[in-house]
């Protein structure tokens with residue numbers, strides 16, 4: 001495994017549409033392994049292949065319970081509407097509110113080309129799925145977002161971790177909710 005460079009806002013590759021994965025081979029497996037390593041290094045909760053400069057339809061997501069690798073994901077059903085706070089590894093130090101469904105059903109494949117279906121109304125997972133699949137179509141959350149604000153810096157998060165101790169992601173969420181008193185159900189996924 002190896003760390004890959006995360007492409008940042010302004011890089012044209014982030015605006016391009018990714019192509020479907022055709023070969024579920026070692027190249028794909030290496031890409032996915034590197035994406036996990038890179039995402040964890042930068043404390044992300046999700047990542048799409050174009051964020052490391054590869055225009056292929058592959059995303060990874062992590063919740064507290066589960067890890068997902070989704071190849072050629074397609075949203076086949078949505079329901080409801082909600083506004084969620086999001087952030088992105090490719091758009092440092094910014095967060096904003098984006099309108100997303102409350103429920104999504106996604107069909108995809110795993111790295112061995114087995115079909116996978118996810119149907120969920122979990123806030124974080126719905127947001128992350130929509131956010132990552134948008135990346136595959138060259139869309140960044142910041143282009144859809146309202147109420148764009150500076151995001152707490154890593155130093156602020158580290159400081160908060162020292163005080164809270166325990167899961168750094170939980171600390172991040174607490175920090176975020178503190179800044180967002182309107183609706184403490186909102187969760188910012190840095191994805």
Ligand SMILES: [Zn+2]
Pocket residue numbers: 087088089090131135190191
């Ligand atoms: Zn993103």
